[in-house]
Amino acid sequence: MDKKLIGQLIKSLDDGLNQEEVDELNSTLATSNPAKEELEWLQDIRQSIQSVKTESFRPYFAQRVMRRIAKLQEIKHESDLFQSLMVVFRPVAISASFIIAVILIYNISTGNFTSLESILGIPEYNLENITYAAY
């Protein structure tokens, strides 16, 4: 069958034709049995498509959605707690890093860098000292 005619038949079902095209199609349908059959076939197919409509998921779908949302909120609360801790401790961590950096720079500039402990200004420990201290 003529592709243009099939296209027009399909469009006619979706109100996609202007009045002139509708009149032309109606006159074709009045004289052509294959065109009529084609239109019926298209209508049947559209009806069959409507019949595949499934209007629900498995039972208790809404409850499963709500459980997932509750779980997401739990994760969000944990992440909120982590964020709050970050907010509280970030200034402390930045200040501590700054102080350490100042001590490092000071000790390096005064030439006192025989070991890492001395650079950081903390007491020097070695294994022997610890062992003697235990006795």
Next chain:
Amino acid sequence: MNYSELIKSSTTGDHQAFQKLVESLEPLVASTVIGMLGNSPESEDVGQETFIRLYKSLGSFKGDSSIETYVTRIAINLSINELKKRKRRSMIFKSAETDIDLGNLSDHKNPQDEEANRQLIEYGLKKLKPEFKAVIVLRLINGYSVKETAKVLNVAEGTVLSRLARAQGKLRKILTPLLGDHRG
């Protein structure tokens, strides 16, 4: 309670209101997602994801379109993403699913057989590209008007009409040999 009241209560953290909203919108989302993806385990996942997205975005929902249009748009977009994922998966693991379906369908040529018809249509829909499938699902399964379909898909009405025509033309090509050669 109507939709706007349920939405208002849901945004203030009323879980019962949101559950009611889910229950009311389930038929719409189910018909959209199952129409797009078929009755598969992924459909349930996409359905759930649709409502989770809705929950997360309720605060920014301005009501420019109806909640039905809004949730259908989410469902369609997620379904199209899922179809793309499926396509990528099937390119890696070539599936024998199509051949199995075709084998089953060729046994059911009686047009009176409702289940056979359903299988045929599902088979035909499965063969369509996502953008064609989307217009078929919205216009013919969900019963949206051409204008509403265009709004959900964010395309022009003319595009919806031409996609509908092409989709039905393709369905015709796919289904005619399976339904017998009395037409086409």
